[in-house]
Amino acid sequence: MSTLQLSLAIFGGLVLAGVIVYNAWITRQSAPRTAKERMPSDAGTDATGFDHTHPRSEDPGSQVAERIEPVLGEAFGADDTAPTPLSENAPTSVPTISKAAPRSPQPSESTSTSPQVPGPPRVPSMVPVTLNNVIASPEKRPGLDALIDVITPLNLDNVVSGDAVMAALPSTRRVGSKPFAVEGLSDITGEWESPRAGQRYHTLQAGVQLANRAGALNDIEFSEFVGKAQAFADAVGAGTDFPDMRGEVARGRELDAFASGHDAQLGFTLRARRSAWSPGYVAQHAAQLGFVPGVLPGRMVLPGSVAGQAPILSLSFDAQAAMAEDPEQSALREINLSLEVTHVPRSEQPFVRMRQVAQTLAETMDGAITDDAGQPLSTDTMDRIGSDLESLYDALDSHDLSAGSPQARRLFS
Incomplete structure (x- = not known):
């Protein structure tokens, strides 16, 4: 074999090896991030990112609590009829507080999976939430009220x-x-x-x-x-x-x-900037902020500080990805964070927490906070919505329908 042929063979081998390495690198970069990627030392985590071997020391009941979601029961007691779903005219995502459209006589399923936009002008330190809240005794069911x-x-x-x-x-x-x-x-x-x-x-x-x-x-x-x-x-x-x-x-x-004029839902979308996320990767980061699994696949909730209270925030993603045979191979490009304004007490500072959670997840997961249309949400937009939300709270208080009260939770359901 001549020197030229030998040189060409070596060159061709190097090129082929380079292509293989490049393709492997691209495949690795495009693969969804998994829960183990950030915390390889967690030997007891499953596909959803939760540790089933050691409950957190400050919360002995976490193994039980993490599988329970606080939900609002029937207003007047057990019933064989399912609760009325939201109207098709439920709020859509715009850079303002979303208000439910005029109510139709017949309930129908909401077509919007991601409500609107986030938070307040100030961002204090993160308020601690313990899973013990989830397993506490439920509050007394609200009774008849002449107001509603x-x-x-x-x-x-x-x-x-x-x-x-x-x-x-x-x-x-x-x-x-x-x-x-x-x-x-x-x-x-x-x-x-x-x-x-x-x-x-x-x-x-x-x-x-x-x-x-x-x-x-x-x-x-x-x-x-x-x-x-x-x-x-x-x-x-x-x-x-x-x-x-x-x-x-x-x-x-x-x-x-x-x-109808004061029925508000807030929400925004967190979109991946580069690599996609696996359901376990999302669950792992959300759990670090106090979220626990909800009763539905692809849903997590942030429990309130009072037993029986509706969840402060809801985090949701593709349910099909959550139920996949191998969730770690499912790729998520976006997750939704939402707040049912009228169901959460003002004292919980739900808008502040929403903004904190969004910013923390965006930083740790390399994501961008946007509305449903993919438009980035600016600080000015969030500040404006925070101001509008305070006015909404004042209006509800003036009608004895304060957000999070039994009357408000029944009326806005």
Whole structure:
């Protein structure tokens, strides 16, 4: 073999080796980041990035708590009917506070997976959140309230046992799209409560909610309420005294008009700048900020500081990626962070936390904070939204519907 041929062979081999190395490098760079990439020493982590071998020392109950999501139960008790989903006119992403569009009579699934935009003008230190909040005892379910319910007294001729009341309750706790409830006045506490076995009641009342995200109480629903309450009253031997239908329906429309103008959801999208993320990689970083797995695949929540309170923030990503046979091979290019403004107390500073979480995740995961259209969210935009949000809180407070209160959580549901 001549010297020229030998040289060409060596050169060709070097070129081929270079191509192979380059392709391997490109493949590695484009592969989704995994949970082990940042914390290789975590021997007990699974595909979702959680350690199942050692619970955190400051939180002995973390192994149990991390699989529980705090959720808002039925407003008036157990029901065989699913909660009313958001309207199709639910908020869409714009660089302002998102308000729910006028409510339609029939509920439908929201078409927006990422609400709107984030946070406040100031960013204090991160507020600590412990998983012990998740497994604490739930708060007492909110009862009927004259502010948001039609209430009719049921005048009993004789004392009725709680067992008899429960047996006479209708099979469903809904009137159309509105929650329906019956309560008894406890002789022990002097407070209204859902009927309980072993109790005795001298006074009962029935009610139906005036408005929710499905719209205001209408004539048909009011008539159905009267029929259902009357049938129950006949079963327990009680007299009824129903309010005027026209007045209550008009009151429901007024309440719905106010709620429609103050029903806000905030959110933004965190997009990967370079390499994609795996579900475990996202879960690992979110868990470090206090998030715990939600009840649905691809969803994590930041628990509130009070038992029974709705989650402060929700983090979501592609559910199909979360349920993949090998989640670590699933590539995520974006995740969504959202806040249900009316469900979280102002005292939790949810907007401040939202901004903190977004900025921290963007820095540690090499991402960019944008709206649904992919436009970066500037500091000025976030500051403006923070100012608008304070005005919204003031308006809710002035109507005794403070964000996070039982009345607000029922009305905006």
